[in-house]
Amino acid sequence: PLELWHIGGPVVKGFGRGSKVLGIPTANLSTEGYSTLLSEHPSGVYFGWAGLSTRGVFKMVMSIGWNPYFDNTEKTIEPWLLHDFDEDFYGEELHLVIVGYIRAEANFPTLESLIAKIHEDRKIAETALDLPLYSKYRDDPYLRISV
Template sequence: MEGVVVRGAQRGRDLGFPTANVETLPHTAIPADGVYAGWLHAQGEAMPAAISVGTNPQFDGTERTVEAYAIDRVGLDLYGLHVAVDFLSFVRGQAKFDTLEALLEQMAEDVKRCKELVAAAEKP
């Protein structure tokens, strides 16, 4: 899927996993809610990514979003840029955790798993 990076709630940045929130146009085909391994394509580069699709139930979200965390990248400023997201593999469904610490532990595991899956795959 493709779209422009827009400002979100900026929770990912505060949690140590800054994401590119990709604006989705009506009628865009988007996978089911969950966490995926894949790539974020920006500025001519395909970056390994952990991708979240859904409503952010941990924070009682209602709007469905697509957010891509460029794994091991620091200081990316993609606001306003047109990017593409390639989905490689489903990692897990969305969930609401009992504590923020439990969410952060799961996010770290998700990123580790996504990194492994992308490393084993052929780059698009």
């Protein structure tokens, strides 16, 4: 189903595995205020658009869930903004418009296979977000954050 939802908040530090171990710098979103949404939304990989207060609007692919590979005890929201940034943006306000779902969260036998799958997700998201069906949401006013 095509679902459209909006979430936002400050970027917080994750468990620190993202950029270092995986080479996939995810910008964890604070889950404060989202416990109901988090419990109701199936874990999995979603895609959409991300607006950062001082930097603009970018494609993103994200994981919501428990990261079975790492056995987390907390459900997290981890968007990966598909852009090369020169510096971190912890604390910055991040707004997400989620437009589609790719797959359920999974476990993997090796770190390499997890990384390969996440890069597949990225390609799917990048291609899908160029389709008129999804690219139009780039103009969603929720992504333009006034500071």
